[in-house]
Amino acid sequence: MGVDYYNILKVNRNATADDLKKSYRRLAMIWHPDKNINKQEAEAKFKQISEAYDVLSDPQKRHIYDLCGEEGLKSGQVPNPTRAARNRHQGFHHNHQQHPNPSFRFNPRNANDIYAEIFGENSNGNASSSSNGGGNGIRREGYFRSTTMNSGEGARKAPPLENVLVCGLEELYGGVTRKMKISRNVFDGHGHPHLVEEIVTIDVKPGWKKGTKITFPEKGNEEPGIIPADVIFVLDERSHPVYTRDGNDLIVKQEITLLESLTGKTLELTTLDGRNISVPLTEIIKPGHEVVVPNEGMPISKDPRKKGSLRIQIDVKYPKRFTEGQKYELRRVLG
Template identity: 50%
Template sequence: MGVDYYKALQVDRSANDDDLKKAHRKLAMKWHPDKNPTNKKDDESKFKQVLSDPQKRALYDQYGEEGLKGNVPLPTAAGGASFFSSGDGPSPFRFNPTSADDLFAEIFGFSNPFGGGGSASASGGQRFSSRMFGDDMYASFGERGSVGGGSMHHHTVARKVDPIENKLPCSLEDLYKGTTKKMKISRETVDVSGKVMQTEEILTIGVKPGWKKGTKITFPEKGNEHPGVIPADLVFIINEKPHLVFTREGNDLIVTQKVSLADALIGYTVNLTTLDGRTLTIPVTNVIHPEYGEVVPKEGMPLQKDQTKKGNLILKFNVKFPARLSAEQKAGFKKLLG
């Protein structure tokens, strides 16, 4: 193995950089020229220089002083012969602990396999560029889907077609009680052989009590099938049809009734058939004026989130005033209201 550098520096083989520096300072005093005419300090400095270099230190630890001189034995194959020699003599291979750039320069004539700039190396060769094999050897594996314009394509994610929306007309009775609607659709499908066929299908739509205008019911991928794309979702949107008696405002139901001036003044009874077929009799004893409203609790629409609860029924009135009054009628009203 030659000279033991660790022993010469008086340090352990596991010594770190700080240990080496301390040993160097200690021995520098010992090998001072005034005390040592033979000038062994040069040897000590060489030892420190080797052990302070991780690459040289690893080489020394594995092969000793001979390794630093380049006399490194080659690995042998299973049969015992060298991979780079004939097997009947010392290997001609010599290890040179140079940088990676210099190593590439020795082998290829240029350095830095992934560096940019295209500048020349110390050996005069052009630096290895990422663009040496085309515009961009990495981009050739990217979104273009082929290498160098070849036929190696990457997997493309199928695009989903935009949803197909259709209005679903519903009466106020449907939305009050809930109902089931059946819709017949016709669409294109693709069989196992790839043939496109026209098929018909019946879709069942369950309408829940309390659903509002604009509520959407989605049937995933019930649109036309075509190669290379994901079929569109089929979406039905609740469209509330106008009612002859009731108007909906959120969860409340509004009813407007016409009353005469006499009824407005002396009292009026509202008789009403509900959306679920019941008959309501609602007496109004207050004087009815144009802005008056009678509220009947819990006779409105079911709540969409809690169908056991309901909104209110609100009665509004349109008071019919007489076009003219006789003198006798005027006197009577004056006496009544005065």
């Protein structure tokens, strides 16, 4: 049995050009390979949708298809009487004697070209053609970056869905890759919603700050007449037992004794990436003193080779009491 392009595109046989375009938009968004976990199935569906639109939106191809069916369209030959009779029963009206255009040759358009034409080639910069074996080749990279401005005249976009992504300071210091699961409702080829799950990858870069947003365009639930929401992950910082962050700087609090504040001490610290560093205190330290160690803070996200400072805030622990002998010695030494 020949392919029924009208059924594939979910339109009736009197569909206008606008009807075809609207149906193509909806089905292309549902079945694009980049929006489905089962890439193989989605790619096959997407090719069918593209070919159906290609045929029905072209007056000459549609006329030949209506007269001769898929077999006559693609082969250039009028189908046999049995096939023709069946197609007449399905609504086709065949001329058994002659192809309506003997010089016609069916050349299906590239699926990417059709998509670029419908959704707008200049809107995302990635809908260019691909010669993927001719016909209906599909290039996946960046194909569905954003359809916010091109998903249908007057279409409203659902508000973004925000999720919190919590990372520790060690992860924000060195960078980390996180895999997150997204669950959402999408429409199948018959317009019925079903739940799909997708794993998205987030590459957290060294130096990213609290509040950084990572956006996955149009990964929200699909609803009729509404462009799916963007899914956004908002970065948050988990508190650290030793360090706190202030912009690109790291702050650590250290307590020393009165004797150490007067005679000196070497502080031993372990950095967020596991290195041990020594910071000598050679001056007399007063309570509230801050020692700044350059280039030992957080990486600067725009240039991770550079870092902020490590700021050591020092408190001096005083004795609760002195004996008379200790007081005597202090007066003698300190004058």
